[in-house]
Amino acid sequence: xxxxxxxxxxxxxxxxxxxxxxxxxxxxxxxxxxxxxxxxxxxxxxxxxxxxxxxxxxxxxxxxxxxxxxxxxxxxxxxxxxxxxxxxxxxxxxxxxxxxxxxxxxxxxxxxxxxxxxxxxxxxxxxxxxxxxxxxxxxxxxxxxxxxxxxxxxxxxxxxxxxxxxxxxxxxxxxxxxxxxxxxxxxxxxxxxxxxxxxxxxxxxxxxxxxxxxxxxxxxxxxxxxxxxxxxxxxxxxxxxxxxxxxxxxxxxxxxxxxxxxxxxxxxxxxxxxxxxxxxxxxxxxxxxxxxxxxxxxxxxxxxx
Amino acid sequence: xxxxxxxxxxxxxxxxxxxxxxxxxxxxxxxxxxxxxxxxxxxxxxxxxxxxxxxxxxxxxxxxxxxxxxxxxxxxxxxxxxxxxxxxxxxxxxxxxxxxxxxxxxxxxxxxxxxxxxxxxxxxxxxxxxxxxxxxxxxxxxxxxxxxxxxxxxxxxxxxxxxxxxxxxxxxxxxxxxxxxxxxxxxxxxxxxxxxxxxxxxxxxxxxxxxxxxxxxxxxxxxxxxxxxxxxxxxxxxx
Numbered sequence: 001x002x003x004x005x006x007x008x009x010x011x012x013x014x015x016x017x018x019x020x021x022x023x024x025x026x027x028x029x030x031x032x033x034x035x036x037x038x039x040x041x042x043x044x045x046x047x048x049x050x051x052x053x054x055x056x057x058x059x060x061x062x063x064x065x066x067x068x069x070x071x072x073x074x075x076x077x078x079x080x081x082x083x084x085x086x087x088x089x090x091x092x093x094x095x096x097x098x099x100x101x102x103x104x105x106x107x108x109x110x111x112x113x114x115x116x117x118x119x120x121x122x123x124x125x126x127x128x129x130x131x132x133x134x135x136x137x138x139x140x141x142x143x144x145x146x147x148x149x150x151x152x153x154x155x156x157x158x159x160x161x162x163x164x165x166x167x168x169x170x171x172x173x174x175x176x177x178x179x180x181x182x183x184x185x186x187x188x189x190x191x192x193x194x195x196x197x198x199x200x201x202x203x204x205x206x207x208x209x210x211x212x213x214x215x216x217x218x219x220x221x222x223x224x225x226x227x228x229x230x231x232x233x234x235x236x237x238x239x240x241x242x243x244x245x246x247x248x249x250x251x252x253x254x255x256x257x258x259x260x261x262x263x264x265x266x267x268x269x270x271x272x273x274x275x276x277x278x279x280x281x282x283x284x285x286x287x288x289x290x291x292x293x294x295x296x297x298x299x300x301x302x303x304x305x
Numbered sequence: 306x307x308x309x310x311x312x313x314x315x316x317x318x319x320x321x322x323x324x325x326x327x328x329x330x331x332x333x334x335x336x337x338x339x340x341x342x343x344x345x346x347x348x349x350x351x352x353x354x355x356x357x358x359x360x361x362x363x364x365x366x367x368x369x370x371x372x373x374x375x376x377x378x379x380x381x382x383x384x385x386x387x388x389x390x391x392x393x394x395x396x397x398x399x400x401x402x403x404x405x406x407x408x409x410x411x412x413x414x415x416x417x418x419x420x421x422x423x424x425x426x427x428x429x430x431x432x433x434x435x436x437x438x439x440x441x442x443x444x445x446x447x448x449x450x451x452x453x454x455x456x457x458x459x460x461x462x463x464x465x466x467x468x469x470x471x472x473x474x475x476x477x478x479x480x481x482x483x484x485x486x487x488x489x490x491x492x493x494x495x496x497x498x499x500x501x502x503x504x505x506x507x508x509x510x511x512x513x514x515x516x517x518x519x520x521x522x523x524x525x526x527x528x529x530x531x532x533x534x535x536x537x538x539x540x541x542x543x544x
Binding site: 058062102103105106109110206207208209211212213215216219220223224227228230231232234235 | 324327331334338341342345346352355356359360363364365368371372375376379380383462463464465468469472473476477
């Protein structure tokens with residue numbers, strides 16, 4: 001392009017009159033922000049995206065609505081507790097997420113595909129990897145972002161309950177302990193659900209299909225497990241109940257918190273796993289989180305190229 | 306009103322590749338659970354009714370309905386390839402009707418048939434429970450397919466809204482607010498099932514007449530409106 005055409009009549013000797021103009025392109029010599037910065041940006045963008053911030057109004061509706069739906073029952077409970085001068089909150093901190101599991105499942109199902117499926121569908125994943133970030137950075141950023149978003153979703157109502165409980169002049173030490181236990185439980189829940197959701201979503205470029213698949217895995221397993229637990233309980237084989245609970249994400253969380261975090265189990269019999277069984281629950285939960293991280297890494301090794 | 310080519314393409318879109326996997330996994334899980342329950346608990350009518358009502362009709366049928374109903378048209382609208390279909394000299398209501406038939410058929414095959422098999426495994430159709438819940442699943446398939454097909458033409462977030470309806474409205478509100486049950490496909494289907502079984506194991510909060518009228522009205526209205534929506538479809542870019 002920058003070759004100047006010769007205006008001479010006779011053919012010039014090559015290399016004589018042709019020259020390349022320097023048209024002023026300059027190489028970038030500013031600061032290079034590097035891999036950590038790119039990872040942080042990807043994390044914060046994904047986290048904001050999980051609540052629709054920085055996206056269209058339409059995509060803000062659902063996450064915000066689910067967030068409100070998540071917090072309103074807590075606010076109502078607090079209001080009731082304050083005005084009736086109750087001695088305790090109507091629900092435990094640890095039980096709240098179990099009660100609202102449908103909302104949490106819907107949130108994971110809608111936001112996990114939002115986070116990863118569109119990158120696959122529009123083939124933008126290779127573009128990410130042409131930047132300084134690597135596969136592990138992408139996976140970690142997305143995983144951390146969805147887990148943080150879920151933690152915000154599940155911890156916010158607990159905070160509402162806690163503040164309300166203090167306003168209602170309930171016992172400070174007791175409430176703080178319950179709140180802390182609740183936070184540990186929802187942190188584990190956030191990691192587990194984010195992992196499962198992302199693994200399923202990362203296997204399909206279709207957003208709608210990803211949503212249906214995530215919700216099917218979360219609700220059908222819970223439906224199946226709670227049905228089987230109810231039947232095992234009614235048949236008098238109560239020993240089997242804790243082991244059946246290992247097959248659904250929400251009952252795993254329920255088992256962990258009833259074994260170690262002072263919660264009462266939400267299973268039909270109300271009897272949680274013993275301490276030894278609780279260890280198995282914790283191992284399964286951590287194993288699932290690690291497995292979903294591993295599966296995501298494997299998945300993106302292929303997609304990235 | 307029925308176009309075989311559109312039907313063939315829709316079948317292929319619905320059952321192609323991984324979609325068929327999840328559609329097939331759910332019924333298999335139901336049957337596996339019924340086998341386990343039968344081995345654990347033996348043949349018991351109440352258990353059979355609980356399992357078929359709680360797992361098959363309340364969870365499995367809506368989810369398969371969402372996948373089949375929205376999957377029949379949603380992805381096409383999403384990636385814009387629906388314009389090639391719409392530019393053919395086929396009436397829009399015909400397209401919707403054909404897709405509805407396909408969605409109903411797929412939902413029925415993947416939800417009603419396993420329900421029947423599970424029912425027979427659970428208690429050998431004692432007190433007509435298997436047949437009753439199969440009829441309920443068949444009826445619900447029609448209404449769900451029509452509703453979710455309409456959602457697929459109305460919104461890009463059809464799957465989410467479909468699931469919100471199926472899981473939050475029917476399951477959560479239905480159990481808290483009795484009035485919400487009148488407006489629930491599941492209860493309408495149960496009303497029909499109650500008539501079939503004649504026993505007191507299958508019960509519904511809605512009368513048979515109300516249920517039938519509402520079922521027919523919802524299916525017809527949803528199909529008609531989906532046809533109307535498709536006539537004035539605007540194709541928007543991704544968000």
